[in-house]
Amino acid sequence: MLLAVVQKWHLIKLFTILNMLILAACSSAPPAQVADRDQPPTRKILIHTVAPNETLFSIAWRYGLDYRQLARHNGIGAPYTIYASQQLRLDISDASKRKPPPSIAKRSAAPKPPPETKTTSTAATRNANRAQSSAGRSENRTTSAQTSAPPSTIRGPISWQWPSRGNVIAGYSSSGGLNKGIDIGGKLGEPVVAAAGGHVVYAGSGLRGYGKLVIVKHNDTYLSAYAHNRALNVKEGQSVKAGQQIAELGSSGTDKEKLHFEIRRDGKPVNPLKYLPGR
Template identity: 45%
Template sequence: MRLFLPALVMIAFLAACSSGGRVAPVHHLGAVPHVGPRPSHYTVRRGDTLYSIGWRYGVHYRTLAHWNAIRPPYTIYVGQKLRLNSPSKSAAKPKQASENKKSVTKSTASPPLTTVKAVPVKKALSPERPTKVAHGIRWYWPTQGEVIQNFSRTEAGRKGVDIAGELGQPVVAVADGKVVYSGRGLPRYGKLIIVKHDANFLSAYAHNRLLVSKEGDSVKGGQKIAEMGRSGTDRVKLHFEIRHHGQPVDPLRYLPE
C-alpha cells in the first residue's frame, strides 16, 4: 500500500497539470461570409462596396440599396451606417439617408431559388469545354481541376464548390459581366473577385494568389480574371459561388456538364 500511494499522487499531479494547459486553437478556414444573426446595421469601412457587404450578409445589393435609399451607381462612403434589415415604414425616410451621406467621408474604393441537393462530383473541368445557357446567361467553368467539395444549403463554409488545382493556374469569369469587387476585405475568402452578370446573378472567386481584374472592369466569359492560390485557406484551391437575388445557389445547376 505504501508503494502504491506515491504512484497515485503522481497520476493525480499529472492530470491536474494537463487540465490547466493550453488547448490548440481550431481555425475554420472555409469561406463563411457571416456567422450568427445578421446585425441591424453595418458601418462602411475602407475598401467596401455595396456588393461586398451584401455578399457578406446574404442580402441582394439592390435590396440593401432600397433599404438605405441609395441610387445607382450605388456609391457608399467610409463611416456611413447602412441598415441590414427592412426598415419600418416610419423609419424609411429618404431625408435621413441624405443627411447621413453628408456627414461621412467619401471612400477611395470604387463604387461598388431554390437549391437542390449536391451530388458528389469528380471530373476534370476546363474553360474550353462547351458552355451552358441558363437564365439567359452563357456559363463557363471557372477553372480546371477536380471538385473536392460540393454545395450545401445548410452547412457553413459550403455555399459554393471547391475546385482543386495548381498554384497560379488561370481562373476565368464564368460569364460576361462587370467586376464589382476585387480585394481581400471579406473574412475567410482571401483574395476575392465578385462579378455581376445581370440584375439577378453574381459570381465569386476566392482564395486567389493574384487578382488580374480590378473593380469596374468589364469581362467576358472564359476571360482570365485571377490566378489560383491558397489565400485565406489551408490548401491551393478555388472556392466558387453563384448568388441569385443575393442567396447562394448550387453552381452545378448552372455550369455546363
C-alpha cells in the same frame, strides 16, 4: 439505565440534524442549466459600418442580401456610391413594419462634398477656393468606398462555363452550412477565368474567409465569386468576357490551394453545379 438514555438522546439529535439538512437541500433552487457551447446563440446584425475599400456589392454579398434591396433600404441610388464610416441598415425583412430611426436614416445618407465658398474677392482667391474644394472632394473619394453601377451585359439566359479546370473537392451545402459554393482543386498559379461575361464589382481581400476575391455582376439577377486567389488580374469596374482570366489560383484565406466558386441569384447562394455544364 442512564447510558441508554444518553444514547437515545444522541440518536434523536442526529436524526433531527439529518432532517434539517434534507429539508434545506430540497428547498434550494436547482442548478442553472449550462448553455451548449457548441451552439452559441446567434446575434442578428442590424447596422453595418462601411470600412475603407468596401463596396455595396461586397457588403450585400457578406450578409447574403440583394444589392438592389440593400441600396433601396438605405436610400442609395445609382451609381451606388458609399463612404467609409457610413452606416447601412441591414434589417431589410423588417422594413415594412417600421420606419427607420431618424438618427440612423440621417447617418445612412452619403455625406455631400463641401460646397464651393462664394466670395466677391479677387479672381486669385476664387481660384484658390475652387482648388481647395476640388482637393476636398478628391480626399473624400480617396477615403470612401465607392461602387459604380455597371450596365448588365448579358441578355437572356447565361451560358455558364467552368472557372478552372480542376476537380470539385468540396460540394455546395444547402442546409445552412459554411460552404455556399463549391471548392475546385488546382495548382498554385493556374488560371481562374470568368464563368460568364459581366462587370467586376469587387476585387480585393476585405471579406474575411475569402482571401483575394473577385465578384462579377453578370446581369440584374446573377453574380459570381472567385475566392482564395494568389493574384487578381482585374479591377473594379472592368468589363470581362466569358473565359477571360481574372485571377491566379492560390490559397489566400485558406490552408489549401483551391478555388472557391459561388453563384448568387438575387443575393442568395445557389448550387453552382446546377448551372455549370457537365464534364
